[in-house]
Amino acid sequence: MMHDHEDNRTGRRTGLTGQTGERMAAPVYFTHDECLLGAIDAVRDASEPAGIEVADAGRVVIDPAAGLFWPENGSLDRLAATPEDRTRIEPVPRTPDAGEGRPLEELCWYAGYSGPDGALLERCHPYDVVRLVSWPNFPRLPHAEQMLTLCSLLARRPTSISFAYRMLRMSRADAFRFYSAARAGGHVEVVSSQPTQPGVESADEAREDRDDAGSFWARLFNRISGL
Amino acid sequence: MLHKILFAGPVGAGKTTAIASVSDSEVVQTDARASDEVSRRKQQTTVAMDYGTLRVDTELNIQLVGTPGQDRFDFMWEILAKGAIGVVILIDNARPDPMDDLESYLATFRNLLDQEGGAGVVGVTRMDISRSPALSIYRERIHRCGYALPVFEVDARSRKDVKTALLALTSELNPKAHRRRTA
Numbered sequence: 001m002m003h004d005h006e007d008n009r010t011g012r013r014t015g016l017t018g019q020t021g022e023r024m025a026a027p028v029y030f031t032h033d034e035c036l037l038g039a040i041d042a043v044r045d046a047s048e049p050a051g052i053e054v055a056d057a058g059r060v061v062i063d064p065a066a067g068l069f070w071p072e073n074g075s076l077d078r079l080a081a082t083p084e085d086r087t088r089i090e091p092v093p094r095t096p097d098a099g100e101g102r103p104l105e106e107l108c109w110y111a112g113y114s115g116p117d118g119a120l121l122e123r124c125h126p127y128d129v130v131r132l133v134s135w136p137n138f139p140r141l142p143h144a145e146q147m148l149t150l151c152s153l154l155a156r157r158p159t160s161i162s163f164a165y166r167m168l169r170m171s172r173a174d175a176f177r178f179y180s181a182a183r184a185g186g187h188v189e190v191v192s193s194q195p196t197q198p199g200v201e202s203a204d205e206a207r208e209d210r211d212d213a214g215s216f217w218a219r220l221f222n223r224i225s226g227l
Numbered sequence: 228m229l230h231k232i233l234f235a236g237p238v239g240a241g242k243t244t245a246i247a248s249v250s251d252s253e254v255v256q257t258d259a260r261a262s263d264e265v266s267r268r269k270q271q272t273t274v275a276m277d278y279g280t281l282r283v284d285t286e287l288n289i290q291l292v293g294t295p296g297q298d299r300f301d302f303m304w305e306i307l308a309k310g311a312i313g314v315v316i317l318i319d320n321a322r323p324d325p326m327d328d329l330e331s332y333l334a335t336f337r338n339l340l341d342q343e344g345g346a347g348v349v350g351v352t353r354m355d356i357s358r359s360p361a362l363s364i365y366r367e368r369i370h371r372c373g374y375a376l377p378v379f380e381v382d383a384r385s386r387k388d389v390k391t392a393l394l395a396l397t398s399e400l401n402p403k404a405h406r407r408r409t410a
Contacts, residue, residue, distance in 0.1 A: 099358050134366050135377040138395070139388040148377075148395050152404035155375055168403060216287070217401040223283040224397060227249055227390040 027126055027176065028119040036111040037121075037184055038084030040104075049095045054082045060107065061092055068101030077142070080110035102140075105185040109141050112184025118173045121180035124161075127194035130179065131158040134187050145225055146170040147178045158191040231290040231310055232396065234277075235336060236317035237328050238296035239269055241352045241383025243277045245317060246291045248386045249393065250279025276307055301335070308339050313346040313396045317383065318365075321357040326368055333372045340374065346399035347374070350381030350392045 032038045036052070043050045044064045051072075053059040058074015071079075095101070112121050120126070132154035136143070149168055153159055159167075165175035182188045234242040247254045255278040277293030292311070294304050308314070316332045318325050329349065339345045351365060365378045377395040381388045398404060 101358070103361060103363065134363075135379070135395070137362055137378075137380055139379050139381060139385075139391045145394055148391075149398040149401055149404055151377070151395075152398040152401065156405060217397060217403070219283050219287060220289065221394065221397045221401070223281060223289075224249075224390055224393045227386060227393075 028116065029122050029124075030115040030119045030180075031122045033084045035114050036080045036082055036084075036087070037108065039082075039087040039089055040108060040111065042084065042089055046091075049092050051090050051092050052079075053088045053090070054079055054086060057082055061095060062104060062107070063095045063101070064104070066095070066098060066101065067104045068095075068098060069104050069107045070096045070101050076107070076110050077114065080107065081114035103137075105187070106137060106141060109136055109181045109185035109187075112181035113142050113177055115177065115180050118176060119180070120176045121183055124176075124179050124183050125193060125195050126162040126176070127160050127197050128179075128190050129158050129160050129192040129194065130154055130188045131191050132182070132187060133189050136182060136185060136187050141181075144170075144174045144177070145221075146174060149221075150175065150178055154188065160194065162197075229288050229290055230312050231292055232393070233308060233311045233314040233336075233339070234291065234293040234317060235304065235314055235332055236294075236296060236352075237319060237322060237332075239322075240296065240317040240319040241350075241381075242293040242296065242317055245315070245350070245381070245383040245389045245392075246277050246279040246293050248384060248389050249281065250291055251282045252280045254279040276303065304335055308336060311339055312344065313348070313400055314339055315348050315350055315392055315396060317350045317352050317381065319353050320351050320360065321353040325351070325360060326364070329365060329368055330372060333369070333374065340376075344400065346396055347376050348392050348396045348399070349376050349378045350383075350388075351378065352381055352383050354380045355382070 032041055039052045040062065043052065043062045047064055049061065049063040051059055051061045054074070057078040059072045060079060061070045061072060063069070115121060132151050135151055135155070138148065146168060150164055150170065153164055153168065161175055161179050165172055179188070234246055236242055243254065243256060257276060276295065279291040281289040281291060283289060292307055294307050314336050316329070316336070318328050318332070322328060333340070336347065340347045349365060349369065351362060362378050362380060369376050369378065377399065379388070379392055379395070381392055383389065
């Protein structure tokens with residue numbers, strides 16, 4: 001259980017305390033409608049190809065049946081961060097050449113990635129136990145490099161996001177951004193949804209290998225990262 | 228200390244180009260004028276191996292070794308795979324049967340992929356020329372072959388793309404990603 005902790009000396013509320021004793025600020029959530037996912041959902045519900053346009057940000061055409069999208073102009077980053085109420089959706093009579101379309105999962109990744117720092121997409125929770133079902137196409141997507149190591153972990157064994165980012169020593173913000181984007185793009189499967197901390201997670205594994213900066217893998221990763 | 232990462236794949240998939248895009252040293256190429264059907268694709272082709280290096284620090288170098296792509300040099304593939312820690316399999320999406328190429332290379336490097344401490348990444352090149360098969364098809368075929376490898380769209384000329392593939396390979400090799408089961 002997460003407890004809202006009151007400091008006995010000052011009486012101030014000091015945030016949430018998990019059973020491992022770690023004090024964690026409650027996550028902020030953003031909804032599908034607060035990013036392009038809202039508009040994408042509307043197009044999917046209609047099941048017909050449509051164009052989504054945002055003034056000063058560009059336009060994309062989506063074919064939900066084919067699972068493809070075509071960016072026509074503008075910036076995908078800005079488009080992806082646009083709330084539904086600022087988009088204009090219009091059916092299109094014909095989609096562009098399928099050979100030039102990109103997988104719709106990539107646009108969904110962009111949208112899930114666009115949330116505020118430290119925020120989680122709705123229906124995602126920090127203690128969800130998650131499994132990777134497919135690797136995102138990282139060379140074509142915004143990402144932080146440690147997200148690749150997170151993918152390797154989640155591909156091998158379902159792990160809670162909260163545990164994973166502590167074990168891998170990556171920032172909580174990056175881990176949450178990854179989870180939001182990967183969930184939006186269909187790259188992860190929730191094995192167990194945990195809106196609250198379910199119990200004591202092993203703090204020992206998260207603390208092991210704290211000082212691995214000199215390890216072969218860390219040195220190799222850092223070298224390649226510097227390319 | 229030297230470790231080896233292999234770049235494998237059919238003729239013209241971009242192995243030599245990919246190594247050159249990230250190597251610290253000038254790539255040593257053992258190529259010759261193509262004389263067979265390869266000559267319709269390119270003038271030069273690798274006949275033994277390509278060799279580049281990544282200097283990690285004063286104590287650690289990584290050899291980047293590219294295999295020859297032509298089938299008649301396939302006896303080299305197993306030799307070159309000895310001692311490798313991982314393999315980047317580049318598949319040319321514009322070839323007649325990329326799925327056949329993929330399965331062939333997964334079978335060829337099965338020992339490397341299955342060994343403890345081994346790993347692989349699949350990079351699909353020339354998707355700007357042919358978008359089909361899609362990456363989702365590659366994932367399904369890799370899964371059917373019993374693996375769950377990272378699959379990316381890679382432009383072999385792009386240092387950024389090749390870097391991302393190598394970061395994924397390193398991530399796959401990182402023991403931290405192989406989380407121990409708790410008691």
